[in-house]
Amino acid sequence: MKNRLADFRKHHSLSQDKLAEKLQVSRQTIISIEKDKYSPSLPLAFEISNVFQVSIEW
Incomplete structure (x- = not known):
């Protein structure tokens, strides 16, 4: 499964800092998450999906 965090972040015009x-x-x-060197915890994964308003599977 491909990590799409960088794609979502750029689409929403967010810097890594923001x-x-x-x-x-x-x-x-x-x-680290964007480079697939770290897998986010389940609570963090849910927070990421909430920020981008997508299901956690995305």
Whole structure:
């Protein structure tokens, strides 16, 4: 399954810093998720899906 966080972030014109701020995580966490070096916890995955208003599967 491809990680689409960077695509959603860019589509919503959010910088990594701004997304990290919204999710209350570090910018490094966003970078690691986008590079598939870190899998977000289930609560964080739900927060990400809420920010972009998509189901968690996306």
